[in-house]
Amino acid sequence: MSQKKMWSSAAFIFLLLAIGFCVYLTQHHYGLLYGMQSSKSFCSINSHFDCDAVNISPLSEIGGIPIAMVGVFGFLVEFLFLLGAVVLSEEEKPKAARVFFYLAVLNVLFCLVLAVDSFFILKTFCLYCMTLYVLCGLIFICALKLNSFSKFTLPQFMGDIKSWTTVLLLAIVPIGSLLGNSIMMDSVSKDMESVIESAIAEWSQNKKIDFFIKDAATLGPDIAPLKLVVFSDFQCPACKHAAPSIHAFANAHKDKVQVIYQNYPLSSQCNPKVPSDMHKESCYFARVAVCAQEQGKFQLAHDWIFEHQEGLNKDMMASLTKET
Numbered sequence: 529m530s531q532k533k534m535w536s537s538a539a540f541i542f543l544l545l546a547i548g549f550c551v552y553l554t555q556h557h558y559g560l561l562y563g564m565q566s567s568k569s570f571c572s573i574n575s576h577f578d579c580d581a582v583n584i585s586p587l588s589e590i591g592g593i594p595i596a597m598v599g600v601f602g603f604l605v606e607f608l609f610l611l612g613a614v615v616l617s618e619e620e621k622p623k624a625a626r627v628f629f630y631l632a633v634l635n636v637l638f639c640l641v642l643a644v645d646s647f648f649i650l651k652t653f654c655l656y657c658m659t660l661y662v663l664c665g666l667i668f669i670c671a672l673k674l675n676s677f678s679k680f681t682l683p684q685f686m687g688d689i690k691s692w693t694t695v696l697l698l699a700i701v702p703i704g705s706l707l708g709n710s711i712m713m714d715s716v717s718k719d720m721e722s723v724i725e726s727a728i729a730e731w732s733q734n735k736k737i738d739f740f741i742k743d744a745a746t747l748g749p750d751i752a753p754l755k756l757v758v759f760s761d762f763q764c765p766a767c768k769h770a771a772p773s774i775h776a777f778a779n780a781h782k783d784k785v786q787v788i789y790q791n792y793p794l795s796s797q798c799n800p801k802v803p804s805d806m807h808k809e810s811c812y813f814a815r816v817a818v819c820a821q822e823q824g825k826f827q828l829a830h831d832w833i834f835e836h837q838e839g840l841n842k843d844m845m846a847s848l849t850k851e852t
Contacts, residue, residue: 532674536614539628539670543610546603546663553583553596553656558712560584565772567835571655572776580776582654587645593709595642599660601704605697606631606667613674625674626688632671635664652779741788745817745826748778748786756785759792762814763807768834789830791817809840816845820852828852 559565560580571579582588588595609631612624639661646653688694741757758774760767778787793799793810813833820829832852836844 535670535673536610539610539667539674540607542663542666542670543603543607546660546667547600547607549656549660549663550596550599550603554594554600554708554712556580557583557588557594557596560773560776563770563773565776566769568772568775568831569656572772575779575782576652577655578652578776578779579654579656580772581652581779582646582650582657584773584776585650585652585780587642587650593705597708597712598701598705600708601701602631602635604704605700606635608697608700622675623688623691625671626684627694629671629675630685630689632664632668636668639664650780651782739790741790745789745821745830746786747775747789747827748782750786752784752786754781754785755788757788757790759790761792761794761807761810762817762833763810763837763840764794765837768837771830771834789817789826809842812842813840816848825852 556565556569556579560583565580569579569583571577572581575581583596590598606628609624609628613621613628616624642657643661646657739757756774756778758770760771774787778785791814793814794802794806795808795810796802796805797808798811798814817826817829817833820826829848829852832848833840836848
């Protein structure tokens with residue numbers, strides 16, 4: 529196998545992996561944005577490594593479009609230029625390889641910007657994103673190996689970029705991103721505006737209720753200007769569904785948001801405001817969460833209980849204690 533064939537084969541593999549990661553991150557973004565993510569990402573380990581927080585932060589979008597979706601089409605265009613460098617005529621191959629290199633350089637620079645944002649602004653890192661940074665670096669190395677710049681000139685660069693083929697293929701990125709975002713928004717937010725308006729109207733008509741939040745478990749600083757009080761039941765499917773998005777939102781705005789957790793079991797065993805024993809194990813696990821809070825392990829217990837919600841019973845206490 530020739531050197532160029534080896535490097536082009538490696539580049540194809542890295543590009544396919546990059547596209548796959550971007551597709552996952554795009555779906556993950558919409559899932560978090562619309563509360564459809566039923567569990568935390570496996571790489572949401574702590575406040576420093578939290579893929580969910582990074583993927584729902586304001587820095588995860590460009591003009592309302594997820595950066596991950598832009599990445600899908602960006603890597604796809606790179607793939608097409610690399611394909612051209614392999615299958616086109618001998619006269620056209622060098623041009624396609626050069627444009628492939630330009631895009632690889634652009635990707636590396638963009639990754640550096642995102643890494644700086646994560647480090648200095650979000651102060652949180654996404655392991656999936658970091659994997660993409662590595663893939664971009666590997667793609668750049670492949671692009672470098674596939675090109676010879678002994679005759680590289682600025683007029684040549686401008687000619688490569690301004691050619692109709694290059695312009696048309698590059699147009700795939702903004703057009704594809706806009707259409708893809710529109711399709712995803714339509715599919716996940718159908719009738720969302722009317723639902724939101726109805727919910728706000730209903731909320732505005734409700735009477736104000738004071739409630740006691742002293743000593744409640746919290747996520748985020750006490751001085752945060754926005755305090756989000758979450759009433760939750762560990763056997764409530766909707767509460768489980770909402771938990772990852774709430775956690776990611778708070779961790780993406782560390783200095784601005786504090787989440788205050790309030791146990792509200794839907795069981796008459798411990799909650800006099802509930803007329804029936806709807807969730808038979810909810811009181812027990814609410815007490816477990818309070819106990820975990822006293823040991824500084826509320827978040828760990830909270831996540832573990834929700835992850836095992838479907839089969840909750842008192843016999844699971846040993847496993848919970850061991851794993852948290």
